[in-house]
Amino acid sequence: MCSVGGPMDVELAERLKGKKYRCNDCGTTFEAVGKHPVCPSCQSENVTLV
Numbered sequence: 162m163c164s165v166g167g168p169m170d171v172e173l174a175e176r177l178k179g180k181k182y183r184c185n186d187c188g189t190t191f192e193a194v195g196k197h198p199v200c201p202s203c204q205s206e207n208v209t210l211v
């Protein structure tokens with residue numbers, strides 16, 4: 162269930178299942194998957210689902 166096939170599979174999964182989040186620290190909006198999204202800009206975990 163949690164296996165990762167490779168970079169291409171990860172990209173596909175993100176496109177299919179990505180949710181939008183906004184970083185509460187720097188205001189960046191981004192798409193991420195998983196239970197613990199991390200801001201790509203400042204690596205903060207203080208993010209909100211939008």
Ligand SMILES: [Zn+2]
Nearest residue numbers: 184187200203
């Ligand atoms: Zn941030």
